[in-house]
Amino acid sequence: MTAPDHLKITGPEDILGFIPHSLGYWPSHSLVAMTMQGKRLGATLRVDLPGDGSPGSFAGFARTVAGYLEADDEADGVLLAFFTGSDGSVTGRDGAAWAELLEELEHALAEGGMPVRDAWLIGAEHWRNVYCTDPACCPTTGRPIDEIRNSRLNAEMVFRGSTVGPGPGAAARLPSPLPEDPAVLESERHWAQLFAGHARDRVQFGQVMDVWALVLRSPAGPRLPVGLAGYLRAALCVPAWRDAVLVMAAAGPEAAEQGAADFGIFDSPSFDSPTFDTSAPPAALPGTPAATQALPGTQPVAAVLARPLPVPLPPLEGLPPLLPARVESAGTGAGSRTGTGASAAPGYGEVLLGLAPPVPDWPRMASLERILLQLGEAGGEAGAAALTGRGWIEWCRGKGSFADALFSRAAAEHPGYRLAELLAELVSRGTLCGWAGRRDAAWQKFEPGAA
Secondary structure (H helix, E strand, O other): OOOOOOOOOOOHHHHHHHHHHHHOEOOOOEEEEEEEEOOEEEEEEEEEOOOOOOOOOHHHHHHHHHHHHOOOOOOOEEEEEEEOOOHHHHHOOOHHHHHHHHHHHHHHHHHOOOOEEEEEEEOOOEEEEOOOOOOOOOOOOOEEOHHHHOOHHHHHHHHOOOOOEOOHHHHHOOOOOOOOOHHHHHHHHHHHHHHOOOOOOHHHHHHHHHHHHHHHOOOOOOOOOHHHHHHHHHHHOOHHHHHHHHHHHHHOHHHHHHHHHHOOOOOOOOOOOOOOOOOOOOOOOOOOHHHHOEOOOOOEHHHHHOOOOOOOOOOOOOOOOOOOHHHHOOOOOOOOEOOOOOEOOOOHHHHHOOOOOOOOOHHHHHHHHHHHHHHHHHOHHHHHHHHHHHHHHHHHOOOHHHHHHHHHHHHHHOOOOHHHHHHHHHHHOOOOOOOOOOOOOOOOOOOOOOO
16 A cells, blocks of 8 residues: 555654554564654664663664664654553553663664654553653553554554554464465476476576566466466476576566576576477477587587477466566666676675665565465465565565564475575574665655655
8 A cells, every 4th residue: 555645643643553554563572763854754664672671782772773774864863662562661660671772772863863853662551652751641551552543543544445464473373384275286296297307498497487477467366277376386496496586576587587597507508598489399400510510618509409398388368468578678677688698687696685676676576475475375395485485575675573474484384495594594683685774775565755
């Protein structure tokens, strides 16, 4: 959902009511920091509160928070909301630790040119303003949480279609392994057998990417046919193709192909492979001497032409026309190849860490998320790949808690799934995706300046 016009804030209840809609869930044991640009809300950052709230080592935490918020170069102030989950923090019974944490945050943010404008403590049933000492508006017992849940802005957000769902922990508690679909699994086995021996074939890689590109630009809503779902699941079980799908969604098909070539996964020559009509029978091999000559640094042409042609296409009825991915991406600015092999396309590592391109294709990544949600339903290794891909997208959005929950589910679905383990380690270290750390590139649930 995007906000078609600005939402008016009339009090702290509106600000605190906006937070769950911005995050998609009601936070727990979290610090939520919102930058201010004049009178407008800017970026929203949610991080776990340090430890159990005990004093002693808050300075480093505060510097980290300030470092994240500095990505909003137009920020001139910050609002802080401490979702402690404990009414003891609201009444002051265990307020010493939070007072020290707030002091460290005030110092670090002021040094960064973003002074704290206001701060609140939100417990289990009550909340209060940290700086308010007037018992008439800030009683010692705090004010009821229902004031936030029933705020005018919260009602407006619901009216506009925004929902507040379960938190990341609820996703982690979903049943695992996922329920299996016999028909989809049988289709997957069929395609996996056909794919065997083609994992390093450039022509087959191109066909797989073309099919994925087609699916990613298909309308949302209809479920994938069983045959197509099996094809896509089998493709996700080839690590190089799985990684290429993620890269293609964010940076375009040229980056996916060039990155795969840079990793050396192709056995075929370095020149552009021809496009084959997979519905026609294989043509006889040319018998001229020229066809058997080897190009410098490549395999003989006859050896390449003798390779099996790509597997047949999956059923594509009801989907847009199939276009080669490289044609579809022409003019998108995702990177282009020249006849000499030079490329402006970013590498896999740069894309997976959110360092390039400058701004990812957020709509196409959302489309990939939708498709992976379907593909993961049948479980197994492909289900783990789908969960990991969804986790990566959430991490790219800056939603580390959701990402970690999905990586945990992937590990439960397929123990030892390496990509999930590597990405989970990034999250556990507090590493922020490059796009999430830049205001001009970060994913936004709502349009800038919505409130």
